[in-house]
Amino acid sequence: MDSLKKAFDGLETGLTRFLEDSRPDWVIQDFASHWVSPIAARLGISRAFFCIMNAWFLAFLGPTNAIISGSDDRIKPEDFMVPPKWVKFETKVAYRRFEADWIVGSSQNEDSGFSDFYRVGKVMFEAEVILPRHCYEFEPDWLTVVEELHHKPIIPLGLMPPEVQEDEDPDEIWAPIRNWLDSQNKGSVVYVALGSEVMPSQHQLTELVHGLELSGVPFFLVQRKPSRCIESDSMKLPDGFEERVTGQGIVWKSWVPQLKILSHESVGGFLTHCGWSSIVEGLTFGHPLITLPFFVDHGLTSRIIVEKQLGIEIPRDEQDGSFTRNSVVNSIKLVMLEDDGKKFKERAKEVSAIFGNTELHGRYIDNFVEFLENHKYVNKDI
Numbered sequence: 001m002d003s004l005k006k007a008f009d010g011l012e013t014g015l016t017r018f019l020e021d022s023r024p025d026w027v028i029q030d031f032a033s034h035w036v037s038p039i040a041a042r043l044g045i046s047r048a049f050f051c052i053m054n055a056w057f058l059a060f061l062g063p064t065n066a067i068i069s070g071s072d073d074r075i076k077p078e079d080f081m082v083p084p085k086w087v088k089f090e091t092k093v094a095y096r097r098f099e100a101d102w103i104v105g106s107s108q109n110e111d112s113g114f115s116d117f118y119r120v121g122k123v124m125f126e127a128e129v130i131l132p133r134h135c136y137e138f139e140p141d142w143l144t145v146v147e148e149l150h151h152k153p154i155i156p157l158g159l160m161p162p163e164v165q166e167d168e169d170p171d172e173i174w175a176p177i178r179n180w181l182d183s184q185n186k187g188s189v190v191y192v193a194l195g196s197e198v199m200p201s202q203h204q205l206t207e208l209v210h211g212l213e214l215s216g217v218p219f220f221l222v223q224r225k226p227s228r229c230i231e232s233d234s235m236k237l238p239d240g241f242e243e244r245v246t247g248q249g250i251v252w253k254s255w256v257p258q259l260k261i262l263s264h265e266s267v268g269g270f271l272t273h274c275g276w277s278s279i280v281e282g283l284t285f286g287h288p289l290i291t292l293p294f295f296v297d298h299g300l301t302s303r304i305i306v307e308k309q310l311g312i313e314i315p316r317d318e319q320d321g322s323f324t325r326n327s328v329v330n331s332i333k334l335v336m337l338e339d340d341g342k343k344f345k346e347r348a349k350e351v352s353a354i355f356g357n358t359e360l361h362g363r364y365i366d367n368f369v370e371f372l373e374n375h376k377y378v379n380k381d382i
């Protein structure tokens with residue numbers, strides 16, 4: 001990933017020329033391009049930070065001056081295993097020990113010469129407005145924390161629930177998936193996918209798939225290598241696994257039309273890494289969640305899911321995050337089969353009225369456009 005950021009930094013000259021020539025009213029950017037804002041400010045162009053993630057992750061990062069200067073007094077993993085001191089309400093949202101190394105590492109400089117913390121801190125500090133993919137209706141408290149941290153407009157863009165595009169995928173991909181789903185009972189299938197970036201260890205994959213098999217629950221497993229992985233990266237399925245689960249489950253080894261699968265009536269639950277887009281999609285269709293977080297904001301989002309009774313976390317070893325096939329079996333059976341799991345389905349259905357409310361989230365976008373049109377440029381000496 002660092003080489004991608006280094007390549008991205010190489011765009012500075014070209015983008016400067018583009019901005020000088022085109023003079024847009026706004027530059028709306030993600031976290032990596034820490035060098036854009038000074039160029040935009042010099043040219044009288046307003047700056048916005050679009051955060052694809054949610055408010056609790058932004059709130060956890062803290063005040064930008066501390067992020068940029070590295071003066072944040074949180075330096076050990078244990079410092080991130082409790083809610084930040086600027087969160088004044090009762091919550092269990094914090095990293096667990098096996099997740100905390102990632103956020104400690106994010107403050108270390110990479111080969112590009114910059115840390116992710118520095119990048120996101122600079123972009124947020126120099127932005128005139130921060131735009132999280134978030135909405136008050138689902139979770140208002142953490143948005144208030146972000147507003148109090150940054151003393152600048154925080155304009156939630158809503159959850160931007162994607163809409164299923166029927167003709168989006170080639171039929172040779174969607175037809176066999178649809179046919180298998182059509183052959184399953186309504187709400188019986190657990191969809192299992194870990195996003196586009198997670199690479200489980202060989203042991204994690206082995207325990208996960210044995211757990212799927214032993215649960216006896218029909219499953220659709222997406223087992224694809226993230227693009228950053230090299231051929232030798234091992235993701236081997238247990239010997240004979242695919243033969244043994246014929247009739248119970250499908251293992252798909254390339255990109256899938258996730259949104260279409262989640263929208264199919266045979267899917268009744270989602271085992272997810274807690275990538276924010278996947279959570280938005282899973283809850284848009286009212287699926288109870290079985291969470292298996294890995295890094296970045298996954299763990300915090302998983303805590304929110306549990307706090308709101310939208311699903312359960314697969315029990316993990318606190319130190320190394322390992323888990324067993326039996327913990328996978330028990331989690332899947334609880335959510336998919338047992339009476340105790342019905343509350344998760346009911347809560348997920350309730351929340352889908354928010355996540356899937358395109359009119360509500362359309363109003364957030366309208367509000368954002370109105371802000372862009374009416375906002376006067378703020379020249380800050382950067």
Ligand SMILES: C[C@@H]1O[C@H](OP(=O)(O)OP(=O)(O)OC[C@H]2O[C@@H](n3ccc(=O)[nH]c3=O)[C@H](O)[C@@H]2O)[C@H](O)[C@H](O)[C@H]1O
Nearest residue numbers: 195196197254255256257258259275276277278296297
């Ligand atoms: C920086 C990090 O980016 C991460 O992206 P990641 O791809 O892991 O997960 P998602 O947000 O679910 O995004 C994955 C997206 O890819 C789609 N998809 C994925 C696999 C596939 O086979 N087919 C698909 O259609 C899926 O529907 C979703 O929209 C997370 O955001 C995390 O919150 C953030 O911190």
